[in-house]
Amino acid sequence: MPTNLPSVHAILGTPEMQNLVADHGHTFVVEAIRDTLAAHRRLASTALSTVGSVDSSTESPAETGSAVPRVASLVAEVAHTVRQRVNPRMRRLFNLTGTVLHTNLGRAILSEAAVEQVANAMRYPSNLEFDVESGRRGERDDVVEGLLIELTGAEAATVVNNNAAAVLLVLGALAARREVVVSRGELVEIGGAFRIPDVMRSAQAKLVEVGTTNRTHKRDYESAISPRTAALMKVHASNYEIKGFVASVPEGEIAELAHANGIPFIHDLGGGNFVDLSAYGLPKEPVVREALSAGADVVTFSGDKLLGGPQAGLIVGKRQYIDKIRQHPLKRALRVSKLTMAALEATLMAYKKPETLTRDLPTLRLLTRSLPDLAALAERLLPHFRQALNEVWQVSVDACESQIGSGTSPTVTIPSMAIRIMPAADAARSASASRLSDALRKLPVPVIGKTSGGAVYLDVRCLEDEAAFVEQLPRISALLKTGK
Numbered sequence: 001m002p003t004n005l006p007s008v009h010a011i012l013g014t015p016e017m018q019n020l021v022a023d024h025g026h027t028f029v030v031e032a033i034r035d036t037l038a039a040h041r042r043l044a045s046t047a048l049s050t051v052g053s054v055d056s057s058t059e060s061p062a063e064t065g066s067a068v069p070r071v072a073s074l075v076a077e078v079a080h081t082v083r084q085r086v087n088p089r090m091r092r093l094f095n096l097t098g099t100v101l102h103t104n105l106g107r108a109i110l111s112e113a114a115v116e117q118v119a120n121a122m123r124y125p126s127n128l129e130f131d132v133e134s135g136r137r138g139e140r141d142d143v144v145e146g147l148l149i150e151l152t153g154a155e156a157a158t159v160v161n162n163n164a165a166a167v168l169l170v171l172g173a174l175a176a177r178r179e180v181v182v183s184r185g186e187l188v189e190i191g192g193a194f195r196i197p198d199v200m201r202s203a204q205a206k207l208v209e210v211g212t213t214n215r216t217h218k219r220d221y222e223s224a225i226s227p228r229t230a231a232l233m234k235v236h237a238s239n240y241e242i243k244g245f246v247a248s249v250p251e252g253e254i255a256e257l258a259h260a261n262g263i264p265f266i267h268d269l270g271g272g273n274f275v276d277l278s279a280y281g282l283p284k285e286p287v288v289r290e291a292l293s294a295g296a297d298v299v300t301f302s303g304d305k306l307l308g309g310p311q312a313g314l315i316v317g318k319r320q321y322i323d324k325i326r327q328h329p330l331k332r333a334l335r336v337s338k339l340t341m342a343a344l345e346a347t348l349m350a351y352k353k354p355e356t357l358t359r360d361l362p363t364l365r366l367l368t369r370s371l372p373d374l375a376a377l378a379e380r381l382l383p384h385f386r387q388a389l390n391e392v393w394q395v396s397v398d399a400c401e402s403q404i405g406s407g408t409s410p411t412v413t414i415p416s417m418a419i420r421i422m423p424a425a426d427a428a429r430s431a432s433a434s435r436l437s438d439a440l441r442k443l444p445v446p447v448i449g450k451t452s453g454g455a456v457y458l459d460v461r462c463l464e465d466e467a468a469f470v471e472q473l474p475r476i477s478a479l480l481k482t483g484k
């Protein structure tokens with residue numbers, strides 16, 4: 001042993017550690033003490049093995065291990081370690097990126113009604129698969145099928161873990177070992193891992209590409225249909241747009257062709273919705289009911305994109321196909337939890353009340369916030385930022401553009417307002433946008449913005465908890481100085 005470190009026992013005996021033991025138990029605290037002591041031992045042995053090569057007088061004892069840390073300083077270290085370890089890895093943050101449905105930041109946030117229903121589903125037993133009236137076993141899908149039928153006009157509906165799973169299951173159930181015809185212009189990749197040709201392969205369906213990247217005609221589908229064809233499929237080009245000399249076949253015509261050949265028309269909408277967003281001045285996105293009335297037999301869409309609910313893959317359509325999809329063994333593997341069901345039911349219920357929809361459903365509330373409201377919010381925040389940051393920084397309110405996100409209407413932006421912060425012209429080079437971004441991310445509730453042209457932009461569209469946000473701003477200057 002290179003150093004005479006205090007014993008685990010000596011540290012554990014201090015009142016601070018005993019308080020921690022009361023909160024977290026003996027095992028957890030002793031592990032933190034052991035790990036802290038081990039780190040010091042490692043430091044001490046590296047210091048010994050490099051003696052002569054470092055000038056230890058310029059380094060602090062903790063860094064070189066050249067002095068034995070005292071109990072008090074070890075106690076502080078252990079307490080810090082324990083605090084860090086009990087902090088959940090997944091925690092809240094402020095999304096000021098301007099992207100409302102940010103996949104990396106958890107996509108849709110849920111309505112209060114959904115949060116409450118999820119909490120109840122977690123706390124108490126529920127009738128997830130139980131018919132309270134008859135006392136018999138029920139179906140998990142029953143929780144939401146009725147609402148989905150009402151909201152979309154479909155004959156039947158089922159739910160899986162996400163839309164990627166929905167597409168996989170639909171193809172596996174309806175097209176395994178047979179062919180599915182898709183336009184070359186729709187062979188989309190979503191966020192790296194989800195690519196239509198790969199999903200086809202996983203479902204053991206054979207992809208038959210028709211047309212070209214920019215133009216696909218009805219005759220292309222016609223000539224691809226054979227006795228091996230299981231379905232015609234359309235995939236919504238969620239995250240890209242092909243412009244210029246383009247042609248695609250109207251859904252109605254693809255549906256007709258499918259039905260004339262006795263096969264289903266499958267439509268993957270990506271982030272479908274139940275309401276036409278153009279009614280709120282937002283870009284038109286596919287409406288599930290419209291896709292069904294245009295002739296689709298099976299429609300798949302995400303729960304946590306524009307719908308504003310939990311992560312889920314919703315499958316609606318003709319009963320004969322939904323029944324077949326339900327019976328596929330993969331369905332059991334891809335089924336959703338009771339938490340998802342609880343959140344989904346509350347989310348769907350919000351759509352039954354169109355008058356209060358943009359108030360109650362956060363995704364639509366944030367997307368429809370008015371520019372004057374956003375400007376007023378930014379102006380209210382401005383003095384707090386000016387106070388928190390010294391004259392090294394220039395802070396102003398600036399117009400910016402929000403995005404829906406999650407590959408929804410990728411070329412459309414929504415006018416919004418941002419706090420813009422950049423180093424003053426004569427500021428030292430250490431005052432950079434990236435240093436400021438680092439400091440903002442180190443706040444107790446991390447603030448995630450965007451940097452562009454040497455400035456940090458904090459789009460206020462998704463900021464609702466103004467008091468909690470303002471309260472932590474005074475910490476920024478210390479974070480900028482010390483990083484702590």
Ligand SMILES: *Cc1c(COP(=O)(O)O)cnc(C)c1O
Binds near residue numbers: 162235269406
């Ligand atoms: C987003 C998307 C998916 C995947 O949906 P997840 O719910 O993220 O799994 C599939 N298809 C399309 C067209 C999409 O836009």
